[in-house]
Amino acid sequence: MASKKRQCLLADLCSRDDHRKPEHSKMNTSIDPQVARIRASLLAWYDAHRRDLPWRAKSGVRADPYAVWLSEIMLQQTTVATVGPYFGNFKAQWPTVGAMAAGSLDEILVAWQGLGYYARARNLYKCAGVVVSEHGGVFPETEDELRKLPGIGSYTAAAIASIAFDQPCVPVDGNIERVTARLYDIDIPLPKGKKDIHAAAQSFISKDRPGDFAQAMMDLGSGVCAPRSPKCDICPLNADCQAYKTGNPARLPVKAPKKIRPERCCVVFWLENADGDVLMQKRPETGLLGGMTGFVSTSWREGAWPEPTEIETASPLSIEWAEIPGEAVHVFTHFRLTMRVLKGKAQKGANVDGFWVAPTVFAEHALPTVMKKVIKLVGENPS
DNA sequence: GAGCCGTGGAA
DNA sequence: TTTCCAAGGCT
CATH class of the missing domain: 3.90.79.10 (Nucleoside Triphosphate Pyrophosphohydrolase)
Structure with a gap:
């Protein structure tokens, strides 16, 4: 019966999905009231509690695409605390994509040492080269174009497009996956459950402050809707959170059992x-x-x-x-x-x-x- | 789609 | 000490 509930929810989300409507349809006329409430609550919370991060622009200011790209690559599977000093060093050593492309892979790898997942560094350098040679040193602004670049997958493309260019898309990272799974009480174990969770997350797409919305979800997931001990009592979305209403948000998202490490x-x-x-x-x-x-x-x-x-x-x-x-x-x-x-x-x-x-x-x-x-x-x- | 690909910090 | 996991991408 949990699955039936979920089916209804997803069908519902699709039928009222405002982002699928033609361009000429009026904004905010057919948006689900719950989604509208979630957006408003979250953005208000973000305006009051947003984190001040080295790569993040001040409120109301457009972020530097190079800084957004660099930080997003570094933040893949890596904590904010770990990335901090590396980001500062990279920005100082290579202030622009052009500067990075003009450097050498060995220099990049030396600066990246200790950060792990070294394919990221190799792709970072490769990507800088492509941006310079094929895009005149300017990052493309659409999710589709960004997705074609080395090291930029579906998440990072959406993250850069929304944060740096305010494109209406939702980057689904671990945070947004967790928040969404709890909001809609989706308990299909990952990775199988990704399909439903990502579909539900797409219902949040909006042309109103998409970059802030994405970062707000991440800040919420990091500080409030945390993996182990979610602070539901202070969560701005608790009124709309299905898992909070029905029981046990901390158990979501459910994950497949891990394999033993040889x-x-x-x-x-x-x-x-x-x-x-x-x-x-x-x-x-x-x-x-x-x-x-x-x-x-x-x-x-x-x-x-x-x-x-x-x-x-x-x-x-x-x-x-x-x-x-x-x-x-x-x-x-x-x-x-x-x-x-x-x-x-x-x-x-x-x-x-x-x-x-x-x-x-x-x-x-x-x-x-x-x-x-x-x-x-x-x-x-x-x- | 499942395995490969680093590291450090928190519980 | 062990386990989990953090703004994933590539093959």
């Missing part, structure tokens, strides 16, 4: 030359940590340590290696990696694959956090 193991080679420089390699351009810099290691075996023969084969030099006490552990999205480190000294003129880096200039290279943990472990065990 364990992987590897041995890392810390090779120093006579000057104390350390051997490093640039990783392949695609895949995990693509384009980043790292140390030589065995393959990352699942479930067991590499065999001695594999360690021997993977070592950059046939010399005497000394194992450093302890292990370094790093957790990726889909597996957990435990590393042991072997330390060795290269003879002068030894022929190795890679390049030598002095520890004093590690920071000049694009080192992912997992590699910094290796550095930390070695530093804790001076020879």
Whole structure:
């Protein structure tokens, strides 16, 4: 019966969907009163409680599309607190798309190090190039055009279009997904439930302050309609929230059970030359940590340590290696990696694959956090 | 469509 | 300690 209720709701939403009506239809004549109330309540709440964020324009001021784009890419699966300093650094180093396109991928990756999901950085640079070469250095303003750019998917296209250009669209991120699922009490487990939730979210489309509306939903989802302990008592939408009325908003949205995270193991080679420089390699351009810099290691075996023969084969030099006490552990999205480190000294003129880096200039290279943990472990065990 | 792709902070 | 998750995109 819950599903029947939902069917009625969605059919209802579609039939009264004002954004599907022809352009000449009068605005605000056939809008569902509940949707109108939600919009008004949310915008009023936003005007009083909006967050002041580095990439966000002041109230009533049009945002800088470059800043909106840059922040949206950085904010993909990443918290506001984490993004803050990175955004400031990028804006200072590359004030415009043109400046970024004129830079190099390596520079971008160095600045991005530690932020994770490095394909975002590669696509960021690629996108800057396309905006300059195909759009004269000016971001396109429509959702469809934005969607074609590297690194910009359906969410980000709608986010930029609405926030930077006030286009009437609704970017459905995790926040809006959660708020919408609760407003309409949609309990189909994700990702299957996305279809209904996104359809319901589209009923909010309006030509009146779409950018503010999108950001308001995000602020609400972040500070009020939070994943674990929603503050329903102070929520401006509680009068229209189906989940609040009928019971348990905190359980929504329902998510499919997670899969277990496999364990992987590897041995890392810390090779120093006579000057104390350390051997490093640039990783392949695609895949995990693509384009980043790292140390030589065995393959990352699942479930067991590499065999001695594999360690021997993977070592950059046939010399005497000394194992450093302890292990370094790093957790990726889909597996957990435990590393042991072997330390060795290269003879002068030894022929190795890679390049030598002095520890004093590690920071000049694009080192992912997992590699910094290796550095930390070695530093804790001076020879 | 399901798996791949990082990281750090909160509960 | 473990689990969850944060303004997702690509293949």
